[in-house]
Amino acid sequence: MSIPLVDVRAQYAPLRSAILERFAGVLDSGHFILGPNVRDFEHEAAAYLGTSQTVGVANGTDAIALVLDTLGIGSGDEVICPAFTFYATVEPLLHRGAVPVFCDIDGLTLNLDTADVAARVTERTKAIIAVHLFGRPAPLDELPEGIPVIEDAAQAFGARLGDRRVGSIGRAATFSFFPTKNLFALGDGGLVATSDDELADTVRRLRFHGSRDKQTFELAGYNSRLDELQAAVLRLFLQELDGWNEARREAAARYGELGLGDLVELPEDEPGHVYHMYVVRSPERDRVxxxxxxxxxxxxxxxxxxxxxxxxxxFLGHEPGSLPETERAAAENLALPLWAGIEAADQERVVDVISEVFGARPALSGRAGSAHAAS
Ligand SMILES: Cc1ncc(COP(=O)(O)O)c(C=O)c1O
Structure with missing residues (x-):
């Protein structure tokens, strides 16, 4: 029997009739673009995150692009960012002629190595993009002061750094609602969060052709809007998010209880981690x-x-070996099945198959009553 890496359908299946009701509401309203659902979702997301504003946009990549434009980041400006992330973190820099300055990661957390960030600051540094990778909060409090921080929180809706929500800490934060994310849409969607009202106002104009009123065009903007159908579903899913994230955390803990840590290196837990992905490490990664x-x-x-x-x-001229922890993580990381609601039996099977690779049975503390428990 196959086990998927992520089963999004299992997460939304219990909400099927509520989703259809939300869709029907939008159909009946005849209002599909920048209507009441987007407006209300923006308020609800801001209240959840603890920011004064959020602005719904078409996807997480555009969210980054619009924030860069709002901060005036352009040709020749340097932006420090990790190289161990999805390409979309830096792609908008390339469109603007800005220069990604890659720093290494911390081998334990897979997030920014803050000492390496500090070492790469120059007078041309205009921002730092901190990615909360795989749902783990990046160490924002340890970044050099005085440089705007953009949180790429695409993978971390609901994560916390102490008692603050990820997305409320930097100058601005960006989220993606791609259907596998912790908070997801049934299509594309994205969000900018900030407590800088002027920044939010500019992003709001940029997402609609640089205009407030469809009559006067003040900036060269974009057409990058979150649509009403997605916003209607996101409002529903936002109510489920904390439960989903807690279920992800429980599933992550279960892998540890099943003894997976005897076979591969497990992600170290921390309370604010929301396990967008459950990523282990092993020098034997390819075999596993x-x-x-x-x-x-x-x-x-x-x-x-x-x-x-x-x-x-x-064109940046990097050679293999220039970011050693990044390259080690790239060679060793392995994401295993995890979603809100994954069955314990599926996780047991994953651990069983990995144990066969190593010819070793882990200590099965979490498998009371299973056939292996006594061995
Ligand atoms: C870290 C990171 N940044 C940015 C993005 C871009 O988001 P989107 O696919 O919604 O454009 C993603 C999405 O996969 C991501 O994982």
């Missing part, structure tokens, strides 16, 4: 990956060619 695939178990190695070694960024 092959075996899981052969057993029809969903798994993935993320960013196996990190950004500093991508063809589109070759």
């Amino acid at each position: 990956l092959e075996r899981l695939k052969a057993e029809a178990i969903g798994c993935a190695s993320y960013y196996s060619r990190p950004l500093h070694l991508q063809p589109a960024l070759a």
